[in-house]
Amino acid sequence: MQLNKKVKVEQGAEQKIIAAARRIFQRKGMAGARMEEIAAEAGINKALLHYYFRSKEKLFQVIMMEAKGQMLGRLHPILGSDAPLFEKIELFVESYISFVTENPFLPGFILHEINRHPEKLVNEISSGAKRPNLSKFFQQVETEIKKKNIIAIQPEQLFMNMLSMCVFPFVGRPMLQTVLNVTDKKFNQLLADRKKEIPVFIINSIKR
Amino acid sequence: MQLNKKVKVEQGAEQKIIAAARRIFQRKGMAGARMEEIAAEAGINKALLHYYFRSKEKLFQVIMMEAKGQMLGRLHPILGSDAPLFEKIELFVESYISFVTENPFLPGFILHEINRHPEKLVNEISSGAKRPNLSKFFQQVETEIKKKNIIAIQPEQLFMNMLSMCVFPFVGRPMLQTVLNVTDKKFNQLLADRKKEIPVFIINSIKR
DNA sequence: GTCTATAATGAGATAGAC
DNA sequence: GTCTATCTCATTATAGAC
Numbered sequence: 001m002q003l004n005k006k007v008k009v010e011q012g013a014e015q016k017i018i019a020a021a022r023r024i025f026q027r028k029g030m031a032g033a034r035m036e037e038i039a040a041e042a043g044i045n046k047a048l049l050h051y052y053f054r055s056k057e058k059l060f061q062v063i064m065m066e067a068k069g070q071m072l073g074r075l076h077p078i079l080g081s082d083a084p085l086f087e088k089i090e091l092f093v094e095s096y097i098s099f100v101t102e103n104p105f106l107p108g109f110i111l112h113e114i115n116r117h118p119e120k121l122v123n124e125i126s127s128g129a130k131r132p133n134l135s136k137f138f139q140q141v142e143t144e145i146k147k148k149n150i151i152a153i154q155p156e157q158l159f160m161n162m163l164s165m166c167v168f169p170f171v172g173r174p175m176l177q178t179v180l181n182v183t184d185k186k187f188n189q190l191l192a193d194r195k196k197e198i199p200v201f202i203i204n205s206i207k208r
Numbered sequence: 209m210q211l212n213k214k215v216k217v218e219q220g221a222e223q224k225i226i227a228a229a230r231r232i233f234q235r236k237g238m239a240g241a242r243m244e245e246i247a248a249e250a251g252i253n254k255a256l257l258h259y260y261f262r263s264k265e266k267l268f269q270v271i272m273m274e275a276k277g278q279m280l281g282r283l284h285p286i287l288g289s290d291a292p293l294f295e296k297i298e299l300f301v302e303s304y305i306s307f308v309t310e311n312p313f314l315p316g317f318i319l320h321e322i323n324r325h326p327e328k329l330v331n332e333i334s335s336g337a338k339r340p341n342l343s344k345f346f347q348q349v350e351t352e353i354k355k356k357n358i359i360a361i362q363p364e365q366l367f368m369n370m371l372s373m374c375v376f377p378f379v380g381r382p383m384l385q386t387v388l389n390v391t392d393k394k395f396n397q398l399l400a401d402r403k404k405e406i407p408v409f410i411i412n413s414i415k416r
Numbered sequence: 417g418t419c420t421a422t423a424a425t426g427a428g429a430t431a432g433a434c
Numbered sequence: 435g436t437c438t439a440t441c442t443c444a445t446t447a448t449a450g451a452c
Contacts, residue, residue, distance in 0.1 A: 013435075013436085027323055027324065027326075028239070028323075028324050029237065029239065029240070029320065029324075030240075031236070031237065031239040031240035032237065032238075032239035032240075032324055034426095034427070034428095035427075035428060035429090036427075036428095044436080044437095045436065045437055045438085046427095046428090046429090047429085047430080047431095047436075047437065047438080048435075048436060048437080049428095050428080050429060050430075051435070051436080052435095054429090055428075055429075056427095056428065056429090071383070072383075072387070075387065105323065107380070108316075108319060108320060108323055110383065111316060111379055111380055111382070111383060112237065112316060112320045114382040114383065115235060115313065115316055115382065116235070116236055116237075116240055118382075132387050134387065134388065151412070153405075153409075154398070154401070154405075156388050156390070156398055157398065157401065157402065157405050157409075159388070160373070160376075160377050160384060160398070160402075161373050161406075161409060163376070163380070163384070164372040164373045164375075164376035164377060164380075165368070165369050165372045165373065167372075167376060167380065168368075168371070168372035168375060168376040168379070169368050169372060171319055171376070171379060172315070172319055172371070172372075172375065174319070174322040174323070175279070175280075175318065175319065175322065176368060176371070179280065179283065179340050179342065180342070180364055180367070182364070190362070190364055190365065190368070193362070193365065194365065194368075197361075197362075197365050198369075201361075201365075201369060201413050202413070204359070204412070204413040204414070205409050205410070205412040205413035206412070221417075221418085242444095242445070242446095243445075243446065243447090244444095244445075244446095252418080252419095253418065253419055253420085254445095254446090254447090255418075255419070255420080255447085255448080255449095256417075256418060256419080257447095258446085258447060258448075259417070259418080260417095262447090263446080263447075264445095264446065264447090
């Protein structure tokens with residue numbers, strides 16, 4: 001009895017569609033993506049898209065839900081952990097940059113789509129992923145300030161700085177690379193270096 | 209002889225169109241924008257758009273060129289000036305945040321559109337604005353490192369950190385505001401505070 | 417210059433054969 | 435399940451009156 005014979009290497013049509021839709025939607029957004037293009041990318045026919053996912057909107061929802069879950073799902077496990085503050089910062093930066101390196105279009109995609117629909121609040125966060133909770137991290141920051149281990153800083157500002165430095169270089173890559181006038185290779189190296197550089201930069205800034 | 213009688217308050221159709229196109233394109237992107245919508249926003253007729261600008265593509269080019277010029281044009285005058293490094297950082301952050309506060313959708317717009325067209329290199333930078341030149345700034349950083357006034361840091365990393373912290377909170381506002389769970393008012397306050405907070409954060413980090 | 421009406425095209429969705 | 439052919443509608447673009 002050999003079940004799932006072709007599941008591994010040669011994925012089913014549904015999975016091929018999702019993979020293709022992910023690539024196209026993330027690069028071009030809902031409005032810019034074409035069902036035709038997604039079908040081609042998946043190596044199948046346009047009609048088949050509608051067979052598996054009734055409409056473009058439905059297919060988009062699948063991709064968007066997955067995306068939000070990935071972006072926000074990483075926050076809580078790390079920031080809510082019991083690791084000491086400096087270690088936590090290192091873990092967070094390392095983890096987030098690794099993730100975005102694998103999914104460079106994901107942040108820009110989410111942000112663009114949210115801007116397009118100011119009405120739909122972001123609150124339906126992946127309608128399943130637990131709402132990110134930063135309170136643990138914030139408390140930790142406050143505690144370290146009281147203990148005079150770090151300088152006074154609003155935890156919100158610290159978090160913004162951290163996330164900004166991790167994510168923006170990916171979202172803004174084309175602009176940055178042009179302005180810095182560096183090759184792909186060199187830019188990739190800069191990005192990789194940031195896993196170590198950002199924690200140092202942050203900790204230098206806040207420690208007493 | 210009163211020339212330009214109505215130029216001030218009541219702008220001509222062409223200017224009304226550009227202003228409307230700016231708002232719509234920046235929020236929804238090329239693919240998401242509708243000529244109908246731009247016409248309505250400008251308080252005129254759809255056909256008139258085509259009278260002034262032959263096509264949607266042409267109108268888009270106008271807006272995009274302006275946008276790139278604004279984003280990149282601010283770099284050189286500040287970073288290329290003769291101000292001392294720390295002062296320059298303060299000036300840059302102050303100026304860039306002020307500008308993005310006035311044009312919150314501009315960075316996301318440019319970044320999204322560049323992603324949609326990986327083919328067209330960004331090199332045609334506003335086809336008129338002088339190519340941003342960071343060499344002065346970079347030299348200054350190197351000098352201060354040699355003089356042991358600041359710690360060793362790659363100038364590129366410093367610049368990325370600076371720009372990231374200034375721009376990302378605007379691009380990622382919806383996400384950040386959800387995660388931080390704060391009101392519009394509070395978030396605006398955080399953004400305003402950053403004009404002072406970021407320079408302190410950066411200088412704390414790099415100064416010896 | 418500005419409008420209304422309409423043509424032309426692009427793209428999502430469905431029908432029906434295999 | 436998968437395809438080809440087709441329908442339908444939204445949207446860009448033009449024609450032509452005023």
